[in-house]
Amino acid sequence: MSDTTRTAGAGCGLLFVRLARVSRSAMAEALTSVDLRPQDFAVLSELAEEGPSSQLGLGRALRIDPGNLVGLLDRLEKGGLVDRERDPDDRRRHVVRLTAEGKHQLREARRAAMQAEREMLEPLGAAERRQLQAILSRLADHSCGRGC
Secondary structure, three states: OHHHHHOOOHHHHHHHEEEEEEEHHHHHHHOOOOOOHHHHHHHHHHHHHHHOHHHHHHHHHHOOOOOHHHHHHHHHOOOOEEEEEEEOOOEEEEEEEOOOOHHHHHHHHHHHHHHHHHHHOOOOHHHHHHHHHHHHHHHHHHHHHOOO
C-alpha cells in the first residue's frame, strides 16, 4: 500500500496525531545535538519571543502544569540557560529570564530544529511550505491562541 493510499481515508485529526508523533520524534532527535529536549526548546523560545515572564505566566502560555514546570526550570537554570529571581513588586512570584548562554543555546537549537523541519517538509515545494505555515498559524491562533 502506498503512503498516499494509506492516508487517503484518514481525517485531519488522525493525520495531525500521526504527524505530531513523527515531528516530535524528529525534533527530539535534532535537539539532542544541543543537549535540549522539546519542552526545553519551547521554554527558551517563549522567553526569547515574549521576554521575562513569571513562572505562572510561562506555564499558562505553554500549557505546562506548574509542578512539571518547576523541574523543567530547575534543569534549565542549572544549565545556565535561564535565571529566576523574586519579583521585586510581588515577592511571592519568580520572574524567569533567558540568559546569554540560553540565547546562544536557543540559536543552536533553532538551527537543529530547522534542519529537522526541512527534512520533514522535503516533499513540499517552497510555495506549499509557505501555504502550510499560513494554514497552521491560522489553526493555532484559532485553537489555542498564545498557548501553543
